[in-house]
């Protein structure tokens with residue numbers, strides 16, 4: 001065994017990993033990467049089919065991000081944000097605010113019954129205008145949570161602020177973020193450490209008790225038969241809490257798709273409805289776009305096509321549009337009060353996060369020094385210059401015409417290739433939101449019957465994919481494909497083919 005593999009086995013404790021299983025085999029040790037390809041110390045090449053746990057956007061070793069980092073390194077790597085400003089962080093904050101508010105002139109406006117003007121002025125109150133930097137998705141959530149908590153108390157909205165979040169929600173592993181999450185497997189053991197939050201049903205069309213549609217060989221969202229009972233549940237929850245007292249201070253959600261829950265997408269319109277309810281009950285909207293941010297959720301599938309194929313259904317005005325919403329909320333015309341960003345912020349290069357918020361929340365922390373209204377929170381590496389420089393380069397790449405074109409193309413290619421999976425009987429649901437794919441494996445698709453845990457179906461399928469040179473990690477029995485934006489057509493086809501063959505090999 002290679003010396004590095006030995007050192008890893010001897011000393012490294014890996015995240016979310018049963019180390020007994022880990023120690024049974026020789027680990028894959030990555031030494032290089034370029035574009036969508038990772039290379040290990042034996043020279044074997046793999047496609048990075050989950051963008052290094054959902055972080056990478058433009059590929060590894062990107063010349064533009066590398067150059068931005070080199071330029072910044074020549075100046076300085078890090079100085080503290082406690083008491084000092086810095087160049088790239090200031091530039092980045094301005095750019096993030098612009099991007100978050102691009103919804104104002106975006107092509108996804110919503111016409112409320114009250115009319116455009118009334119709506120616009122209402123929205124103005126929720127305009128995101130301040131950026132608080134931190135290090136990871138979890139810390140971005142902690143920051144939002146503390147801000148919302150203190151804001152609710154200071155604004156006299158509640159003396160004991162309470163939060164509502166979604167069943168299956170995942171917001172990170174620090175204790176505050178764990179308290180907001182509702183995945184028993186990750187959270188139950190630590191319940192003694194957590195504060196109380198409430199949970200409400202979230203859509204999971206494939207396994208929804210209210211969905212009267214029979215299993216079909218199509219994305220469960222598209223053939224669901226229901227009366228939006230899941231929205232009623234949210235409404236009831238808000239009403240009940242209001243009856244008990246102050247009402248919820250904040251509503252925390254992953255927009256469009258819940259990631260760690262198993263890549264579970266929301267049917268179009270759900271987010272707009274429930275956030276409307278939350279608003280009408282006076283709750284702050286706390287959007288966790290750690291996974292979905294920076295264009296991951298793409299555009300509706302009807303709006304993209306495989307490059308070179310003339311088969312697109314013509315839609316008026318589509319030709320002239322060449323934008324992709326930067327954030328999932330924007331696809332539903334939702335304006336959060338707190339927007340949490342991390343994973344893709346630096347293009348997958350460095351740990352950095354941001355929590356965006358409104359002037360109104362910011363103002364609640366203003367006061368005389370001795371009033372101690374200060375937001376007492378910060379991290380050693382807050383607003384790190386290298387991270388900010390990488391993030392600026394990332395944002396520049398995101399808006400380039402080239403990148404917009406390839407992302408649309410990649411989304412269409414994935415959509416086309418994924419159709420082949422419906423032929424496999426262990427495939428229960430295939431769901432795609434932009435450049436995020438979840439394939440749910442089942443013992444029997446007609447009964448939507450899951451595999452027994454001990455069969456480790458997801459793990460085994462991913463193992464078989466790795467042997468075919470494609471790396472990803474399952475969430476239970478859901479296989480995730482989330483390729484970097486630079487993935488070529490050939491590479492995308494290879495990823496889906498590896499999944500198809502792995503399912504055949506392991507489960508048929």
Ligand SMILES: *Cc1c(COP(=O)(O)O)cnc(C)c1O
Nearest residue numbers: 136137138170171172259290291
């Ligand atoms: C990954 C993730 C987090 C946590 O981010 P870390 O950087 O791992 O702390 C929070 N929310 C969502 C939706 C995520 O996918």
